[in-house]
Amino acid sequence: xxxxxxxxxYDRGEAVCVIGAGASGLIAVKNLRENGFEVDCYxxxxxxxxxxxxxxxxxxxxxxxxxxTSRSQTEIPDYPMPDxxxxxxxxxxxxxxxxxxxxxxxxxxxxWYGSEISHIEPVEGSRFEVVVKxxxxxxxxxxxxxxxxxxxxxxxxPNLPSYPGQDLFRGTVLxxxxxxxxxxxxxxxxxxxxxxxxxxxxxxxxxxxxxxxVHSVRRGYWYLPKYLGGEPADYALARLHxxxxxxxxxxxxxxxxxxxxxxxxxxxEAPDHSHTDEEPxxxxxxxxxxxxxxxxxxxxxAHFEGGEVAFADGETVRPDVVVxxxxxxxxxxxxxxxxxxxxxxxxxxxxxxxxxxxRVETLAVAGLIEPGVGVLxxxxxxxxxxxxxxxxxKGDPERAANFRQQxxxxxxxxxxxxxxxxxxxxxxxxxxxxxxxLVRIIDTLEQEPAK
Amino acid sequence: MSxxxxxxxxxxxxxxxxxxxxxxxxxxxxxxxxxxDDPDASPVLCCxxxxxxxxxxxxxxxxxxxxxGRYAAAVSVRGQGNTPAAPGxxxxxxxxxxxxxxxxxxxxxLVGHGRGAAWTALAAARYPADALVLVAPQKLPKSLPKxxxxxxxxxxxxxxxxxxxxxxxxxxxxxxxxxxxxxxxxDVFKGPGAEGLLDAILSWLNRKx
Numbered sequence: 046x047x048x049x050x051x052x053x054x055y056d057r058g059e060a061v062c063v064i065g066a067g068a069s070g071l072i073a074v075k076n077l078r079e080n081g082f083e084v085d086c087y088x089x090x091x092x093x094x095x096x097x098x099x100x101x102x103x104x105x106x107x108x109x110x111x112x113x114t115s116r117s118q119t120e121i122p123d124y125p126m127p128d129x130x131x132x133x134x135x136x137x138x139x140x141x142x143x144x145x146x147x148x149x150x151x152x153x154x155x156x157w158y159g160s161e162i163s164h165i166e167p168v169e170g171s172r173f174e175v176v177v178k179x180x181x182x183x184x185x186x187x188x189x190x191x192x193x194x195x196x197x198x199x200x201x202x203p204n205l206p207s208y209p210g211q212d213l214f215r216g217t218v219l220x221x222x223x224x225x226x227x228x229x230x231x232x233x234x235x236x237x238x239x240x241x242x243x244x245x246x247x248x249x250x251x252x253x254x255x256x257x258x259v260h261s262v263r264r265g266y267w268y269l270p271k272y273l274g275g276e277p278a279d280y281a282l283a284r285l286h287x288x289x290x291x292x293x294x295x296x297x298x299x300x301x302x303x304x305x306x307x308x309x310x311x312x313x314e315a316p317d318h319s320h321t322d323e324e325p326x327x328x329x330x331x332x333x334x335x336x337x338x339x340x341x342x343x344x345x346x347a348h349f350e351g352g353e354v355a356f357a358d359g360e361t362v363r364p365d366v367v368v369x370x371x372x373x374x375x376x377x378x379x380x381x382x383x384x385x386x387x388x389x390x391x392x393x394x395x396x397x398x399x400x401x402x403x404r405v406e407t408l409a410v411a412g413l414i415e416p417g418v419g420v421l422x423x424x425x426x427x428x429x430x431x432x433x434x435x436x437x438x439k440g441d442p443e444r445a446a447n448f449r450q451q452x453x454x455x456x457x458x459x460x461x462x463x464x465x466x467x468x469x470x471x472x473x474x475x476x477x478x479x480x481x482x483l484v485r486i487i488d489t490l491e492q493e494p495a496k
Numbered sequence: 497m498s499x500x501x502x503x504x505x506x507x508x509x510x511x512x513x514x515x516x517x518x519x520x521x522x523x524x525x526x527x528x529x530x531x532x533d534d535p536d537a538s539p540v541l542c543c544x545x546x547x548x549x550x551x552x553x554x555x556x557x558x559x560x561x562x563x564x565g566r567y568a569a570a571v572s573v574r575g576q577g578n579t580p581a582a583p584g585x586x587x588x589x590x591x592x593x594x595x596x597x598x599x600x601x602x603x604x605x606l607v608g609h610g611r612g613a614a615w616t617a618l619a620a621a622r623y624p625a626d627a628l629v630l631v632a633p634q635k636l637p638k639s640l641p642k643x644x645x646x647x648x649x650x651x652x653x654x655x656x657x658x659x660x661x662x663x664x665x666x667x668x669x670x671x672x673x674x675x676x677x678x679x680x681x682x683d684v685f686k687g688p689g690a691e692g693l694l695d696a697i698l699s700w701l702n703r704k705x
Contacts, residue, residue, distance in 0.1 A: 079624060079645050079646070117506055117510050118506055122502045122622075123622060123623055123624050123644055123645070124598055124623070125594060125595070125598060125622075127595065127598070127599065128510065128511075128513040128591070128595055129513050129515075145598075148601060148602065149598065149600075149601065149602055149603055150603055150624075151602065151603070280506070280507075283506060283507050284507045284508075286507060287507055422502065422506075426499050426502075480499065480503065483499060484499050484500060487498075487499055
């Protein structure tokens with residue numbers, strides 16, 4: 046591409062702009078290319094792989110990050126992982142996998158690195174003007190695209206709680222994304238805050254490395270091991286879906302009973318939601334570390350006082366390091382909030398079928414979802430649907446209008462009602478219901494047009 | 497592959513992993529000044545129903561494909577050649593073909609011969625092959641699955657088979673006309689017509705349309 050002046054926007058015709066070259070962005074590029082679209086993918090960093098790449102300067106990886114869903118449930122449907130890989134590959138293997146995917150399908154030539162999108166705005170009805178943030182010393186570039194797919198993910202803006210007295214605390218306070226190296230915990234007294242998968246993993250890391258590990262969570266979770274009944278846990282549970290509903294719930298209860306009983310016995314609060322409503326904790330070591338006393342399980346923090354932290358149950362601890370594994374806030378800075386259906390009180394986007402903008406037909410978001418199962422295949426089917434949709438929109442406006450109505454009615458169905466008190470789980474969907482919705486959407490899109 | 501087919505697959509046990517024999521000849525391996533190397537041409541992965549597996553392609557096919565500038569590979573599915581036998585049946589053979597395909601650095605053309613044609617046709621419904629070539633197919637599934645990624649398809653059958661019901665079914669399913677060759681199914685690896693047949697396939701692959 047040549048240099049463009051900042052005045053005139055360069056028109057890329059029907060090409061599609063993909064924002065982000067992480068897992069979701071790469072899958073989007075591949076599926077768009079497969080459907081015959083020209084694609085420009087913009088990546089603000091200088092490497093691909095998004096959160097899986099430790100060279101990404103914003104990478105949220107913590108020491109020993111591994112998949113929490115098993116290989117067969119996480120791999121991209123049309124590009125499986127090598128079958129000699131372990132059941133739960135490490136972050137390094139995930140990066141190798143994504144690089145392999147990009148090389149296999151020749152995606153790298155469509156990616157513009159070091160190009161952050163400062164904003165996008167709808168022009169000429171359904172087209173978009175995209176402004177690429179200038180690199181040092183050059184003017185901002187403006188381009189026009191037929192459609193935009195946002196694939197920026199939701200693991201970039203740390204969600205940091207603030208407790209009374211926290212600003213006067215003299216020890217080290219880190220977010221999980223700042224930890225990077227497990228040796229920072231060695232020999233220290235560590236307080237890990239947060240009951241999600243990252244909090245549990247870091248607590249287990251501290252259990253073997255730190256001098257003392259205290260773990261504070263504010264609500265009940267499902268603590269599942271990575272294996273159940275001799276199989277990867279997510280596979281073992283998903284497999285039951287082949288059975289009739291009542292047998293399934295019977296068997297599911299039987300499988301989960303022991304673990305629920307154990308966490309109750311260890312004094313943990315019972316979860317206020319079903320295990321499919323949000324990401325369950327998948328770590329077999331956690332309960333064992335609690336059982337051998339190397340992790341001290343505590344309720345929510347009440348306040349900080351000098352070098353001490355007090356918990357809701359009145360206990361106190363004097364930590365050297367506090368690690369907040371409190372997750373991330375979704376933030377799509379480059380898109381006007383209204384286009385994503387963000388309304389006043391909540392910063393969370395309200396998308397149609399969790400992917401289409403409620404305002405503009407040619408704007409979609411891939412991977413802004415927590416389905417409690419592997420996200421890559423979900424993103425594959427999302428972008429499969431999005432690229433089919435863009436194709437139909439081009440060729441058959443009448444079908445497109447009908448489809449639009451269906452999507453609006455579908456989207457009402459994925460709301461998970463028992464998200465409880467945790468606003469962080471606003472992105473959660475029940476994978477089973479969401480996939481069923483995707484099946485209906487894709488079926489409509491792939492039907493031969495009625496003659 | 498449809499979403500439903502994928503969901504079904506994630507809920508059935510994966511075939512046991514085996515160490516697969518994969519024979520590879522790259523254009524640079526030929527030490528031939530004349531040979532062209534075309535880094536943009538998609539690699540070719542071959543698979544046969546013959547018990548020799550990858551070795552069946554070694555004598556003529558891989559060298560000639562590499563000679564045309566393409567990365568040439570052939571896989572022995574479980575029980576063939578030097579790949580250990582393992583249970584799983586057709587589903588596992590298809591798994592072996594897909595696994596061999598993703599191990600190739602770039603998106604590959606799938607070439608299947610005999611019963612191997614059935615496995616590659618099924619593999620193409622799971623892996624977006626660059627093109628699908630079915631040579632003298634045998635035991636094809638009754639309803640052929642739609643390939644993903646919309647690859648070009650070539651059907652190659654012996655002259656005696658050209659009018660058969662199965663050939664008719666395949667040409668209908670993919671909407672292609674068969675390319676015919678004289679002789680029997682085994683003649684594609686040796687015999688007088690083999691080189692000409694292979695060159696016809698390669699020139700079809702090189703065709704841009």
